[in-house]
Amino acid sequence: MRGMGNDMVSKGRVTIREVAERAGVSTATASRALSGNHPVPAATRARVLRAARDLDYVANAHARALVGGGRKMAAVVVRQVTSPFYAQVAEGVEAEAADRGWLCVVGATGGDAQREMEFVQLMREEGARLVILVGGVVEDDAYRERVAHYAHALDSSGARLVLCGRPAPDPDIPALVVEFDNEAGARAVTGHLLSAGHRRIVFLGGLPGNTALDARVAGYRAALAEHGLPPEAAHVVDCGLGRAAGHRAMTELLKRTREFTAVFAGDDMVAAGALRAIADAGLSVPGDISVVGYNDIPLAEDFNPPLTTVRTPAEELGRAAVRIALRDPEHAAGAHHLLGTHIVVRDSVGAPPPGRAL
Amino acid sequence: MRGMGNDMVSKGRVTIREVAERAGVSTATASRALSGNHPVPAATRARVLRAARDLDYVANAHARALVGGGRKMAAVVVRQVTSPFYAQVAEGVEAEAADRGWLCVVGATGGDAQREMEFVQLMREEGARLVILVGGVVEDDAYRERVAHYAHALDSSGARLVLCGRPAPDPDIPALVVEFDNEAGARAVTGHLLSAGHRRIVFLGGLPGNTALDARVAGYRAALAEHGLPPEAAHVVDCGLGRAAGHRAMTELLKRTREFTAVFAGDDMVAAGALRAIADAGLSVPGDISVVGYNDIPLAEDFNPPLTTVRTPAEELGRAAVRIALRDPEHAAGAHHLLGTHIVVRDSVGAPPPGRAL
């Protein structure tokens, strides 16, 4: 860093021409010496590098991308960056991209399909070679058409589309899917509650049409069925996600009935809201009600009590998305990858209260 | 969206040439019609737009930036995206950038100066017009030299550098600073504890050399002084930030002494760790010890008990950084903007226990 800038020309970027001139070579040679794309004798190379350093030369990425046809850039699109889960996925993408010298841009849509489309369009203009759409959505016709459009549009310019935790499109659409095995995770954590003796378990946070949540509900139901519990025992509250929703739904539920002994929250934020509502109602966890969450956000172990939940390695999801997309150039289209999860046992699950066990 | 792609050529991007050809005009006219940079008769314009739509034309941002000299792109650099505070700042930058049609890229450094330099260099190559460095660091010579380098390098290519919550460099360096008034916030929240009757207040989470924390410590000391409390009452534990650090430091502190009645945590994550440690020790908040945090992260109200803290509107910080940088083109260099904060009172502060009040 020392000694930089002594020769800096006042304004305007230094071009490779000036570097070449100073080094006494042509731009072709300068380019090769700088990019290392073609062998150049050590002496010449040194002269060029020296000149570049003296002039504080910075390559113009646009010119480079223009001639090189595309550039090393990945885009990750989430609903909002501040959601811990999305943030982790984005961090994973960023890290894996950075590891290979790729640039990573993030876009936040706020859940607005319009903004999503605009952003994908922008990424097309920018020449992103990889677009990663993260986060569950309701799967309707508009969604399917949108994704089909993205996929073909990106594919036609040689870019890849990855869907993380989203409904998979028709298998002949050139996109690949990477997500967690939600059903298995939900089955496991429900089984954990069942093993503790619970029989009346509420699922809080369904969102019909959202494939991620639907899969969790399916896993939850499967676990109950495995224990020979009738489907009507499956108490699914479709309150959607988020802390506020969890708090509201739990408060109402407690007002209506207390015949359940455990709550399976659709995600940790819902669990946070539910815990608060339970505390507000003067009940204790896990003394009166056991609670489990989903996702294991960083603060889950600081909940009161520390939350038993399912760890979904979100950062790994982001990394996997990049890795897989860049690995299987051909076999990619239509591939569907499932990532494993595992339970994290903390203190929010206990035996059901004696009087209320079935 | 319907009807797109019928005419799409198999591979290779559609260029403006083909659009022009199809519309029966020259590339010059096509460019003008598409960019709206120069008036074009309505009929011609319509033909061009029609052709572009039919062919699913996507402009090449690189070519555009190459000739146009630069592009609308902002970069925000944080330690890690998963930290709630940084995430909010990044979201603010993203939102404000998106509002003006700018692209926003984020870089995570993991606190590594090397990666920070690489990223800034990359942004220089990419032609970013605005680089926002977020987050406190230790201010040493290496830091100062680094920032001076960034500032001059970016300035020489017409880009702006903004420091958010970072030590301000020499005033003649072409960078501007936007940050919260940490001292005022800390003074206020300390005052809140003092008003509740506390006299022995520990500051947990100092990090000497980190200007943000140092300012909070200064505010804390100032508040004590205003109440006529001697400096030796100022008990500052330099454990740094993060949940783990807070937990460890609090555990150790409780082992050593219990003569304090309140804790001022350097940020909410430290507070989270501290709360856990206090609970582990069998003490209650605020019954035995009162706790306040800093930053008001989204989950702070779900802590046990809900945390009284200082709200630092992080998203607004991000937005302000962009706004200010883009507003004051000239007056910018060396400007120092302070953003206000305010206390959020929740349940983690009470009167000191009768026996232990000074």
Add this chain to the structure above:
DNA sequence: CCGGACACTGAAAGCGTTTTAACTTCCCCT
């Protein structure tokens, strides 16, 4: 009826880089 102002359009000159194809040398082999 002419000169000029005006509206529209197109050919061509870049923007900064990489890469291809050609051109020197220089050396080794027959």
Add this chain to the structure above:
DNA sequence: AGGGGAAGTTAAAACGCTTTCAGTGTCCGG
């Protein structure tokens, strides 16, 4: 001595777009 590389180098052609400059007509006032 002459031919065939290999090694090193360069001039010039892209890459896709915007913009300048000049060239059409067209319309108006004189």
